[in-house]
Amino acid sequence: MLATAAVLAPVIWLWAGSLMPSAYSVMDMGRPDYGGGPAGQADGSGHGSGMQHTGGHMHRMRSVTALVADPQQKADVRVDLVARRQDLRIGDRTVRGYTLNKMSPGPMITAVQGQLIEVHLHNASVTDGVTLHWHGLDVPNAEDGVAGVTQDAVAVGHDFVYRFVADHAGTFWYHSHQVSHTQVIGGLLGALVVKPKAPAADVRDVTAVAHLYSGIHTINGRPGDLAVPAVPGQQVRLRVINTDNGQLQVWSTLPYRVSAIDGRDVRGPTPITGRVLTVPAGGRADLSLVAPAGGAGRIRLGTSTSVVIGEGTAPTVQQPTTAVDLLHYGSPTATTSASGLPFDPSRPDRQFRYDIGRRPGFVNGRPGLFWSINGYLFPDVPMFMVREGDVVRMTISNHSGDVHPMHLHGHHAVVLSRNGVAATGSPWWIDSLNVSDGETYVIAFRADNPGIWMDHCHNLKHSAQGMIGHLMYAGISTPFMIKGANDNQPE
Secondary structure: OHHHHHHHHHHHHHHHHHOOOOEEOHHHOOEEEOOOOOOOOOOOOHHHHOEEEEOOEEEEOEEHHHOOOOOOOOOOEEEEEEEEEEEEEEOOEEEEEEEEOOEOOEEEEEEEOOOEEEEEEEEOOOOOOEOOEEEOOOOOHHHOOOEOOOEOOEOOOOEEEEEEEOOOOEEEEEEOOOOHHHHOOOOOEEEEEEEOOOOOOOEEEEEEEEEEEOOEEEEOOEOOEEEEOOOOOOEEEEEEEEOOOOOEEEEEOOOEEEEEEOOEEOOOOOOEOOOEEEEOOOOEEEEEEEOOOOOEEEEEEOOOEEEEEEOOOOOOOOOOOOEOOOOOOOOOOOOOOOOOOOOOOOOOOEEEEEEEEEEEEEEOOEEEEEEEEOOEOOOOOEEEEEOOOOEEEEEEEEOOOOOEEEEEOOOOEEEEEEOOEEOOOOOOEEOEEEEOOOOEEEEEEEOOOOOEEEEEEOOHHHHHOOOEEEEEEOOEEOOOOEEHHHOEOOO
16 A cells, blocks of 8 residues: 555545646746846736746836727728638538638738738637737737737637737738637638738739648648649749648649748749758748640649649659758848848847657646657746846757748747858848757847747647747736636637
């Protein structure tokens, strides 16, 4: 009996310690990690009182609800979206899913750089509640759309208004961040494209949203090929958006340039032939192509779907074995620092480690083999603590046995190195980064967007299993609770 008790007692203790309360604040989660910088914020102390203690003095915290666009600025683009739980017709099959304005993907939102977008979301019949996250857009924190962190989930019959300035031209997308591992897979998503103020003339602009509905690969909600009529010699900009949990392989019968990654332009892109481009889950890639003379060109988005540019029959081509390496693609640039970046990553204020593994344990009372961050399981995950203006270096290592597309909300980071090899091409700015098993990346960014931001795997099934960290600014608090009366479930 003593031996049995000696074995069971630690197991029961671990099980009990993993149980989550019926409602909790993200500010009470995890392990504060100051990355070698000053603390500046009491660990989770700000939630209940709205106060923090620093240097022997009490200071009032700012709520995420105050981090909004200028309320006096009028909207340039207004969009009304109605979310429903609805069957979808995909090819010759009917599948259970979700819609926005009775369609999936939802309506594509377009704006011109600098315009203020105002989105009115109404939940008609999504019983779990719904939010909208603006993936890749560095919006004010109150507009980030994360249930239980930046807002409450919008219940059936209720509304929420999002307002943000589209201050950067590029390709983005939006999706639910309430029970996201179910709702996004089910089609609660759409494209968002911000055009430059002076767009290039005579360029055919095409958006291709890749999504898997119940085992059916689609482009813009339809299986098979997307036909793009174009006259020979016409320039085409193909905006590829990967909305799935897995990586998307892209290759082409036509030479192509990678003109942008994750909504950031590539400097000096060169023609690519015979190589495959990997677009991570959640990631985007803009390809520049020229419609061929005689026949058509085929751009494969995985093995089941294609974009066909031009008239006539497009040839097929096997997936190349050589990959495009964005670490060395394009031309380096020099701006305001010796590193060629708008900040100096060699002199960071904070240095963090995001070490991805897998180990047995309990998550919310469930036993299993779970993803770990720095050796710990959810909810004992890192809180990366920063002050506004900090330069941050983060080393992301993966030894978990699987690939992880890492997504940091509210910021774009630049890739400095992979496996100790320095980047030599165009600055490679990302918000979604594929980290394969055995890889180590060093990235850097400036903490210039105050708030509480998720930093998680965008294989949303992995997130639901606890692969979620957070970036938290000193002096910021949230009044929202995970679970609780609104049943907020961001993952």
